[in-house]
Structure formats: C-alpha cells, structure tokens
Amino acid sequence: MSTTTTGGPLLRGAGLAKRYRGVAALDGVDLELEPGGSLALLGPNGAGKTTLLRILAGVTPPTAGTLEGAGTGRGVGWVPQRPAVYQRLTTRENLRLFAALEGAADPDVAADRLLERADLVEFAGRPAAELSTGTLQRLNLGVALAGAPALLLLDEPTATLSPDQRHRLWGWLAELRREDRLALLFSTQSVHEAAANADRMLVLVRGRVAFAGTADELTAAYGVDDAEAAFLALLEAGA
Amino acid sequence: MIRNAGRLLVKDLRLLVRGRALLALLVGYPLLVAVLVAVALQSGEQRPSVAFVNLDTSGRTVQVGSRRLGVEDYARRLGQEVHLDRLSPGEASRALDQGRVSAVLTIPSGFISDLQAGVHPPVITVETSRRSPIQADAIQRRLESAIFRVNQQLASTYVDQTLHLVQVLVDGGDVSAFTRSGHVLGLTESRRLVRDVQASLRRSGRADVAARLDPLLNFIVQAGVNLDLANAAAQSLTNPIRLRIPPPPQGREPLTGFGFAGALLVSLGLIGTLLGAAALSSEREDGTLTRLRRGLIRTEGLVGEKVSFAALVGLVVGLLLLAAVAIFTALTVDRWGLWIASLLAAGLAFGAFGVLIGALARETRTALLATIMLALPLIFLGLFTDSAIASGISQVFPFGPAFRSFQTLLVEPSVPGRLGLRIGQLLLLGLAFGGIASFALRRRADA
Numbered sequence: 001m002s003t004t005t006t007g008g009p010l011l012r013g014a015g016l017a018k019r020y021r022g023v024a025a026l027d028g029v030d031l032e033l034e035p036g037g038s039l040a041l042l043g044p045n046g047a048g049k050t051t052l053l054r055i056l057a058g059v060t061p062p063t064a065g066t067l068e069g070a071g072t073g074r075g076v077g078w079v080p081q082r083p084a085v086y087q088r089l090t091t092r093e094n095l096r097l098f099a100a101l102e103g104a105a106d107p108d109v110a111a112d113r114l115l116e117r118a119d120l121v122e123f124a125g126r127p128a129a130e131l132s133t134g135t136l137q138r139l140n141l142g143v144a145l146a147g148a149p150a151l152l153l154l155d156e157p158t159a160t161l162s163p164d165q166r167h168r169l170w171g172w173l174a175e176l177r178r179e180d181r182l183a184l185l186f187s188t189q190s191v192h193e194a195a196a197n198a199d200r201m202l203v204l205v206r207g208r209v210a211f212a213g214t215a216d217e218l219t220a221a222y223g224v225d226d227a228e229a230a231f232l233a234l235l236e237a238g239a
Numbered sequence: 240m241i242r243n244a245g246r247l248l249v250k251d252l253r254l255l256v257r258g259r260a261l262l263a264l265l266v267g268y269p270l271l272v273a274v275l276v277a278v279a280l281q282s283g284e285q286r287p288s289v290a291f292v293n294l295d296t297s298g299r300t301v302q303v304g305s306r307r308l309g310v311e312d313y314a315r316r317l318g319q320e321v322h323l324d325r326l327s328p329g330e331a332s333r334a335l336d337q338g339r340v341s342a343v344l345t346i347p348s349g350f351i352s353d354l355q356a357g358v359h360p361p362v363i364t365v366e367t368s369r370r371s372p373i374q375a376d377a378i379q380r381r382l383e384s385a386i387f388r389v390n391q392q393l394a395s396t397y398v399d400q401t402l403h404l405v406q407v408l409v410d411g412g413d414v415s416a417f418t419r420s421g422h423v424l425g426l427t428e429s430r431r432l433v434r435d436v437q438a439s440l441r442r443s444g445r446a447d448v449a450a451r452l453d454p455l456l457n458f459i460v461q462a463g464v465n466l467d468l469a470n471a472a473a474q475s476l477t478n479p480i481r482l483r484i485p486p487p488p489q490g491r492e493p494l495t496g497f498g499f500a501g502a503l504l505v506s507l508g509l510i511g512t513l514l515g516a517a518a519l520s521s522e523r524e525d526g527t528l529t530r531l532r533r534g535l536i537r538t539e540g541l542v543g544e545k546v547s548f549a550a551l552v553g554l555v556v557g558l559l560l561l562a563a564v565a566i567f568t569a570l571t572v573d574r575w576g577l578w579i580a581s582l583l584a585a586g587l588a589f590g591a592f593g594v595l596i597g598a599l600a601r602e603t604r605t606a607l608l609a610t611i612m613l614a615l616p617l618i619f620l621g622l623f624t625d626s627a628i629a630s631g632i633s634q635v636f637p638f639g640p641a642f643r644s645f646q647t648l649l650v651e652p653s654v655p656g657r658l659g660l661r662i663g664q665l666l667l668l669g670l671a672f673g674g675i676a677s678f679a680l681r682r683r684a685d686a
Contacts, residue, residue: 058533060684074534084526088254097250101243101535143530 010035010151010183011056011071017064018051018207025051026062027207033071033183035150040194041187043204044235049187050081050155052204056185057153071151071183074102077144079154083136084143087129091120091139094128095146102147110146118142119172134165138172145176152176154186158193170197191228203234210234243536244544251518251548265510265556270563276502287378290331290343291323295350310346313389317344320385321378335368342367342378398473405469426463433459488652490571496650499564501622504642506560507553508621511586512614513607515549515593519680520606523597532684542594542677546669549590550583557582574648577658581644584665588637591672598679614638637672640664 011033018026026048033039041049054060056067057078078084085094092111095118099110115121118138123131128139137157144152152173158166174197176182188194194201195215203211203218211218211234215227222230256262293310300307314323324340331343345364353361365382367375407414411425424432433456440449487493519542522528531541558578565572572578593610600606621638624630633639644661647654 059529076533078530078533080526080529082526084530086250086254086525086527088257089250097246098530100246101531 009033009069010037011067011069011185013056013065013067015065016052016055016062016067018048018055018060019063024207026055026204029065029204029207029209031202031209031212033069033151033185035070036177036181036183037200038177038184038186038198040198040201041185041204042189042191042194042201042231043210046206047204048207049204051207053153053155053185053187071149074147075150077141077147077149077152079141079144079152079157081155081157081159083128083140085128085136085139088127090125090127091115091131091142092124094139095120095142098143098146104146114142114145117145117176133160134162134168137161137165137169141169141172149182151183151185154184156187156189158188158190166193173197191231195227203231205235240537240540244540244547247531247536247541247544248548248551251544252551255552265552266559268506268510270560272502272506276498279498286320286322287341287374287381288324288339289321289378289382290326290334290340291317292326292328292331292343292345294328294348295346296348297351299351299355301351301355310350313346316389316392317382317385320381320388335366338368338370340368341374342382344382402470402473405466409463409466426459426466430456430459430463487650490569491650491652492570493650495568495570496646499568499570500642500645500649503557503560503645504621504638505618507557507582507585508589508614508618508638508641509611510556511549511553511589512593512596512610514552515545515590515595516597516600516606516610517593517603518545518548519594519597519676520600520603523601524603529684538681538684539673539677542591542598542673542680545594545597546587546590546673549593550586553586553589554579554582557586570649572649574654577654578648580662581641581648581658581665584662584669585637585641585644587669588641588665588672591669591676592637595672595676595679598676598683634664635668637665637668640668 009032011031013029013031016026016029016031017024029048029052031039031052041052043049051060055062056072057076058073059078086097089097092115095114096107096111099114100107104110115124118141120135120138120142123135123139128136131139137160141152141154141157158169161169170193173184177184184198186198200214201211201218202209211221213221218234219225219227219230222233224230224233255265291314293314295310298309300309314325317323321342321344323344324334326334326340326343328345331340331345334340335343343364343366345366347362347364350361350363353359363386365379367378369375404414407423407425409426411423411428413422414420433452437449437452437456440446440452519528522531522541528541532538536544561572561578564570592614596610596613597606600609617633617636618638620629621633621636621640621642624633624639630639640661644658644665647658647661
C-alpha cells in the first residue's frame with residue numbers, strides 16, 4: 001500500500017483490499033472524493049463499510065491497494081460510531097488535550113474555538129460521562145476537528161441519535177461543509193440519509209463496490225422513484 | 240511524539256488524582272499491608288500460650304550441686320520460651336479445644352524422683368493443637384529448644400558437680416552428692432601417706448617391703464595426673480559443638496527486613512501491574528486508543544507512557560511506605576538514591592508486565608482480573624524461591640528480582656555489586672515486556 005499527498009482529488013483510493021485470516025472483508029475497492037465533497041457508504045451489515053472507513057482513517061492498514069491525496073493520514077478527522085473521548089475528562093479538557101496532541105500552537109485557544117464550533121460551550125465543564133448521547137456525539141465530532149482536517153470520516157454517526165438529534169447533527173455538518181469546505185465521507189444504514197446529505201453514494205456488497213454514483217443515477221438504474229427501493233433492488237440483484 | 244507521551248502522562252495522573260477513591264486505595268492499601276505485616280511479625284515474636292499441667296505434687300526437690308531444684312524451677316526456665324498457663328488436666332484439655340492455648344505440657348507424677356534416681360530420664364508430654372498445624376509445629380520446636388536448654392543447663396551443673404567430686408578425690412575433703420555424704424582422703428594425702436610408710440620401712444631395713452609399695456604410689460600419681468585432665472575433657476563433653484550467631488547490625492534485623500521487603504513487593508507489584516493494565520485497557524474502553532494510534536503517538540510511545548505512569552505512581556507510593564517504615568519501625572532506611580533507582584526499575588518492570596496484560600485483554604475488567612490472577616502467584620513465587628524451578632521461573636518475572644533488591648537495601652549493611660545487576664535485570668524485563676506489549680498492541684490493532 002502507498003499513501004501520497006499530491007494535487008487533484010482530496011482522496012483517491014485504488015484497489016483497496018483487506019483480508020482477515022484469509023477471508024476477504026474488502027476486495028478491490030476504488031473511490032474518489034473532491035475537496036468539499038461528500039460521499040455516503042451504504043451496504044448491508046458485514047459489507048465492509050467500517051473496514052473501508054478504518055483503512056481510510058489510518059486505523060488499520062489495507063492488505064493491498066493505494067491511497068493518495070490530502071484527505072489521508074493527519075488530514076482526516078475520524079468520528080467512530082462509538083464516541084472516542086476520555087469519559088472522565090470534561091468536554092473542554094478533552095478538546096484541549098486532543099488539540100495539544102494534534103500540535104495546536106495554543107491548545108487553550110484551540111479548545112475554546114472547538115467548543116464554539118461544536119456548540120458545546122455550555123457543557124465545557126461537564127465530564128464526558130455525564131453528557132447526553134447527542135452532546136457526546138458532538139464532542140466526538142469536536143475532537144475529530146481538533147486537527148483541522150480536510151476530510152471528516154464518520155462511521156454511522158447518527159446510529160444512536162433520536163430524530164431531532166439527527167436533524168441537528170446534519171444541519172451542523174452542512175454548516176461545516178459550507179464554511180470550512182470540509183469534505184464528508186460517512187457510512188449509514190439509511191438510504192434517505194445518504195441521499196439527503198451526500199453528493200454521491202458508494203454501495204458495498206460482500207466487500208466489493210456494487211454501485212457508485214448519485215442517488216438519481218441509482219433510482220434511474222433500477223427504474224424506480226425511491227432511492228431506498230432502488231437500493232433494495234440492487235441488493236436483491238446482488239444476492 | 241515524546242511531548243505527546245508527556246501530555247498523556249499528565250492526563251493519566253490527573254485522572255488518577257481526580258478519582259479520590261482510587262487514590263485513597265493506592266495510598267491506604269500499601270500502608271494497610273505494611274501494618275498487617277508489622278502485626279504478623281510482632282505476633283511471631285510473642286511467646287505462645289501453653290497450658291502447664293503439673294502431676295508431680297510430691298513437692299520434692301533434687302540436689303544439683305549447691306542448689307535444690309523442683310518442678311517450679313523447670314517451669315520458670317520453660318516460661319522463658321513460652322507463656323505457661325497453670326491448669327488442671329481437664330481445664331488444659333478444654334483450653335486446647337477452645338484454642339485458648341496452643342499446646343498442653345504435662346509434667347508426670349514422679350518427675351523429680353525419676354530425675355533424682357537417674358535410672359530412667361523423666362518424660363514430659365506435649366500435646367499440640369491439631370487445628371493450627373503450622374503454629375503447633377512452631378511451638379513444638381520452641382519447646383524442644385527449651386527442653387534442650389534446660390537439659391544442657393542440668394548437664395552443665397552435673398558436670399560441675401562431678402568435677403567437684405574429682406577435685407575432692409585429688410585433694411580430699413567432705414563430699415555430698417546423690418543422697419550420699421562422707422569424708423574422702425584424697426590422692427594427694429594418699430601419696431604422702433604411702434611415701435611416709437615407705438620411708439619408715441626403709442629406715443627399719445625392710446626396703447624390699449617398701450619397694451613392693453611402689454606400684455601403688457605410681458597408681459596414685461598417675462591417677463592424679465589423669466584426673467587433672469578430666470576438667471577440660473568434661474567441659475568439652477558438655478558443649479562438644481558451640482554455635483556462634485553474630486547479631487545483625489542495628490536496624491537491619493533479617494526477619495523484619497524480609498517482612499517489609501515482602502510488604503513492599505505485594506504493594507508495588509499489585510499497584511504497578513494493575514495501573515499498567517488499567518491505564519492501557521481504559522484507553523481501549525474509552526475508544527481513544529484507536530484515535531491515538533492514528534499518528535498522534537507511536538505504539539511504543541504509548542506503551543512507554545503507560546509504563547512510566549505505573550512506575551511514577553509506584554515510586555511515590557514506595558517512598559511513602561519507606562518513610563512510614565523509617566518513622567514507625569526500628570528498621571534503618573537509608574541509601575535513598577539506590578532506593579529510588581530500585582523502586583523505579585521495579586515499577587517500570589511491573590508496569591510493563593501490566594501493560595502487556597492490558598494489551599492482550601479485550602476489556603478493562605478482564606485485564607484487571609487477569610492481572611490479579613497472574614500477579615498474586617508470581618509475587619509469592621518471588622518471595623519464596625527455595626526450589627530451583629521456582630527460582631528459575633522467578634528470574635523471568637520482575638517480582639523475584641524486585642523483592643531481592645528491596646531485601647538487600649533493608650537488610651545488608653553494605654550494598655553488594657549484585658544490586659546493580661538486579662536493577663539491570665528489572666530494566667531488561669521491563670524492556671522485554673514493553674516490547675512484547677507493543678507487538679501485541681500493533682497486532683491487535685492491525686487485525
């Protein structure tokens with residue numbers, strides 16, 4: 001595997017593969033993402049979504065394939081499905097610590113900025129363990145922003161949120177995309193969520209790319225009006 | 240990367256201080272262990288209670304030399320080794336059953352008369368508790384030792400008495416021993432008398448008769464010379480082998496030193512391994528391990544940080560414990576530089592061992608349980624390395640070398656060169672366990 005940061009797309013992956021004890025979890029996946037763009041990863045359970053995200057985040061190395069672009073390595077903000085923050089540190093301490101670890105010149109200033117950016121000012125002094133699920137997810141996102149990334153990788157970010165919390169989260173992410181030209185690459189189980197919040201979709205089935213394109217292209221390909229119906233038809237065809 | 244390791248170390252220390260219950264446990268636990276060890280050592284030095292049943296009610300005494308000895312004299316001498324509780328046979332039996340005494344010592348009837356006759360030595364019976372075999376064994380040894388000492392004192396008195404008799408045989412005089420008394424002429428006087436008789440016979444022209452007395456004179460002279468040698472022979476017979484145990488230097492009593500070195504090992508061994516395991520596995524439980532390994536810190540740096548955290552806390556707790564030992568006990572605690580080096584090296588090795596367990600376990604609870612289950616038997620193996628197998632196993636874990644380092648600093652009046660080797664061994668073990676932990680952590684993350 002090689003990782004480079006050259007001009008062109010923010011992220012380009014080619015032939016990405018991962019095998020666990022001889023079993024292929026991901027097999028020859030290609031993908032591309034432009035700066036400020038958004039890509040949704042869809043697929044049934046065990047399709048390889050989380051494995052692909054972990055490879056893109058640099059958490060686990062691929063067995064084969066190449067990754068290049070500014071949206072790799074430290075240029076990526078990682079938002080795992082389960083919030084990855086220190087439960088006994090306060091919101092501010094978490095943001096300050098990760099800003100310092102990311103090399104912020106003044107971690108205190110960076111923490112204050114992240115508190116505002118993630119709308120967490122009123123929760124600054126609260127330990128993470130005492131935060132509600134939605135607020136904790138915002139802290140999870142705030143920590144991911146500590147390194148000023150060009151790309152946010154989100155693993156099913158709304159899986160544990162209530163509908164109103166989901167709505168607020170997607171609104172906030174849209175704001176980040178607009179204001180910071182931040183690219184998003186997220187996995188989700190909801191085709192509607194993918195269609196509403198991503199420019200393009202990548203559907204994985206058994207570790208391979210079954211579809212890559214926009215929601216309209218997906219519905220057109222299966223001659224249906226609804227993206228979810230098209231997605232189900234794709235899975236049925238794949239089965 | 241080193242700066243980030245420092246930031247994580249500060250974070251871990253902050254979380255430790257913030258968790259007041261854990262902090263209290265970390266400080267309180269070793270102090271509790273130290274107090275328990277001190278109490279155990281103190282109880283070991285106390286005289287055990289033994290029921291004393293005297294069935295010899297004759298009130299007789301035996302003359303030994305210039306003194307008359309009775310049962311009470313024996314009891315007084317035994318009382319220097321154990322605490323004697325004078326009871327009737329029935330009371331003694333009940334006290335033994337109820338655990339109020341650890342043994343029953345019975346003086347048989349006719350004890351003094353048997354001693355006086357000297358034909359059959361009198362037999363003292365000791366019955367020990369079957370409920371506490373270890374204590375019973377210790378009491379048996381104490382009483383054997385006490386009887387041996389009393390026998391030795393008696394033998395010495397008998398020898399003195401015999402030597403006195405020998406001296407009377409040589410010099411002549413009144414004698415009283417073993418119920419008999421009378422006047423003895425003595426070899427010196429006998430020799431003078433024989434010589435006078437010979438001189439008188441020669442003067443009266445009966446030289447041949449005088450010459451016939453020469454063998455008797457020779458016998459008397461030879462007997463005198465040989466009896467003069469009896470003194471030294473008898474003394475060496477009383478104490479054929481003498482034992483000399485040099486007293487330990489002030490403040491370096493081996494048993495107390497062993498106890499506190501053990502207390503230090505248990506405290507620091509558990510603290511170091513548990514903190515190492517908990518610090519790493521809690522990163523996994525919080526989900527931050529994945530975040531950190533995305534280029535914020537190298538695996539080796541993270542392992543090093545957790546090991547340093549455990550070692551630093553161990554050092555502080557160890558110094559607190561030593562300060563308590565120095566203040567509240569008679570043990571000498573000095574050579575602080577070497578103590579800091581030993582505590583740090585031991586803490587690094589304990590921490591690395593704990594971090595390895597934390598790297599292998601999937602969750603914190605499993606890591607802590609596995610740490611306790613592994614650490615406890617290894618700690619005891621480190622304390623008691625009598626067999627070659629136990630000694631060999633303890634060499635590849637930090638507990639044995641750490642214990643011997645602590646013991647050396649507490650007990651040895653001068654520091655032997657092998658202390659440096661043990662500190663080096665601990666550092667090597669720390670490196671080895673840390674290396675394996677890094678490998679395991681990388682393997683697990685890549686899987």
